[in-house]
Amino acid sequence: MESPLWQRLKKGPWKKIASKVERGERLTREEGIQLAASDDLLALGLMADLARRLRCGDEVYFIRNLHINYTNICKNSCLFCAFGRSPGHPQGYILSLEEIEGRVRRAAQTGIREVHIVGGLNPDLPYVYFIDLVRTVRKAAPDICIQAFDAVEIDFIASQGKKSIEETLGELKEAGLDSLPGGGAEVFSPSLRRLLCPQKTGAEKWLKIHETAHGLGIPTNATMLYGHLETASERVDHLLALRDLQDRTGGFLAFIPLAFHPQNTPLAHLPGPTGVEHLKMLALSRLLLDNFRHIKAFWIMMGLNLAQISLHFGANDLDGTVLEEKIFHEAGAQTPQWQPAESFLHCIFKAGRIPVERDTLYREVRRYHHPEGSSPCPCSG
Numbered sequence: 471m472e473s474p475l476w477q478r479l480k481k482g483p484w485k486k487i488a489s490k491v492e493r494g495e496r497l498t499r500e501e502g503i504q505l506a507a508s509d510d511l512l513a514l515g516l517m518a519d520l521a522r523r524l525r526c527g528d529e530v531y532f533i534r535n536l537h538i539n540y541t542n543i544c545k546n547s548c549l550f551c552a553f554g555r556s557p558g559h560p561q562g563y564i565l566s567l568e569e570i571e572g573r574v575r576r577a578a579q580t581g582i583r584e585v586h587i588v589g590g591l592n593p594d595l596p597y598v599y600f601i602d603l604v605r606t607v608r609k610a611a612p613d614i615c616i617q618a619f620d621a622v623e624i625d626f627i628a629s630q631g632k633k634s635i636e637e638t639l640g641e642l643k644e645a646g647l648d649s650l651p652g653g654g655a656e657v658f659s660p661s662l663r664r665l666l667c668p669q670k671t672g673a674e675k676w677l678k679i680h681e682t683a684h685g686l687g688i689p690t691n692a693t694m695l696y697g698h699l700e701t702a703s704e705r706v707d708h709l710l711a712l713r714d715l716q717d718r719t720g721g722f723l724a725f726i727p728l729a730f731h732p733q734n735t736p737l738a739h740l741p742g743p744t745g746v747e748h749l750k751m752l753a754l755s756r757l758l759l760d761n762f763r764h765i766k767a768f769w770i771m772m773g774l775n776l777a778q779i780s781l782h783f784g785a786n787d788l789d790g791t792v793l794e795e796k797i798f799h800e801a802g803a804q805t806p807q808w809q810p811a812e813s814f815l816h817c818i819f820k821a822g823r824i825p826v827e828r829d830t831l832y833r834e835v836r837r838y839h840h841p842e843g844s845s846p847c848p849c850s851g
């Protein structure tokens with residue numbers, strides 16, 4: 471039975487979009503812009519929550535994982551980044567393969583299912599370092615998924631080895647790579663990219679690298695950096711480019727909107743997104759990305775409490791335990807460095823949902839049952 475809230479929604483200005491969401495129909499660019507430009511947070515939430523329920527049910531995913539940032543030295547100087555150090559900078563570092571192996575072995579003993587590896591574009595690292603890095607992790611943790619190197623890093627690794635993207639991805643896969651993270655997408659808008667990250671791999675190539683990975687059987691994630699200078703239509707166009715590629719390949723696992731953290735960046739004068747913007751961005755993503763199953767609310771960016779609330783605004787994944795995070799913390803994130811799995815369970819049960827521990831490829835590791843034996847509450851809609 472329809473809730474009174476939903477009945478009211480279908481009589482007002484959202485009538486057409488709400489009916490399309492209810493029927494599982496695709497939204498247009500214009501409808502996306504109407505949503506992205508709206509301040510009607512609760513209407514967006516109600517529609518995104520229904521889309522989430524129709525598309526992927528009441529399970530909420532989390533993962534036990536370890537983040538490794540193998541180097542902070544980067545030849546690019548992106549305006550939104552507080553993590554990178556230019557070559558020769560006294561605070562630059564490179565993790566040795568021995569150091570990485572030690573971290574992975576220690577974390578493997580705690581039951582992690584994923585190692586997530588990203589870093590800067592360090593001209594001192596040869597092609598073979600990246601292949602050996604993956605081999606080292608695979609040897610140290612044979613059963614754990616390796617999610618490593620975003621599309622921009624793949625472009626860089628290929629150029630270090632003077633190899634094609636296809637060859638590079640093939641060799642990384644052979645070494646043990648399971649999937650690519652979604653970073654480096656930023657916003658696809660060419661004018662914003664020229665301003666924020668002019669040296670970075672362009673949007674077209676970012677999409678092409680993901681398409682190539684999908685063609686080789688390597689699934690990937692996608693992201694968008696929001697809350698800086700982008701407009702409502704730039705957000706929508708970014709999401710539609712991802713939706714279009716997903717139509718063709720089906721290779722994206724999850725979409726993660728990344729909230730801009732301004733501290734210690736050249737854009738420190740910007741305020742960064744507020745709680746309302748986090749929720750609106752997640753809802754918009756769920757509504758436009760009708761061919762993505764998983765929309766991730768990365769708790770590191772917004773705190774676990776708001777990430778929990780976002781489960782009613784379209785999200786169905788909270789990411790993971792993380793253990794050590796640098797990119798957002800160097801840019802002022804106030805969240806802890808890690809989160810025990812018990813925190814996810816508590817927060818998902820309290821949201822009335824079913825916690826499911828997953829691996830990188832969304833294979834179920836364990837499904838949890840409510841401690842009091844009561845089933846999660848049915849959601850209205």
Ligand code: V47
Nearest residue numbers: 550551552651652653654691695728729730731801
């Ligand atoms: O590409 C950099 C972003 C990305 C800042 O695939 C910033 O599951 C906010 O991609 N404020 C790297 N964001 C991290 C990333 C990621 C994270 C978690 C999960 C997954 C996944 C991928 O972080 C960069 C850039 O877009 N970033 N600086 C900043 N100051």
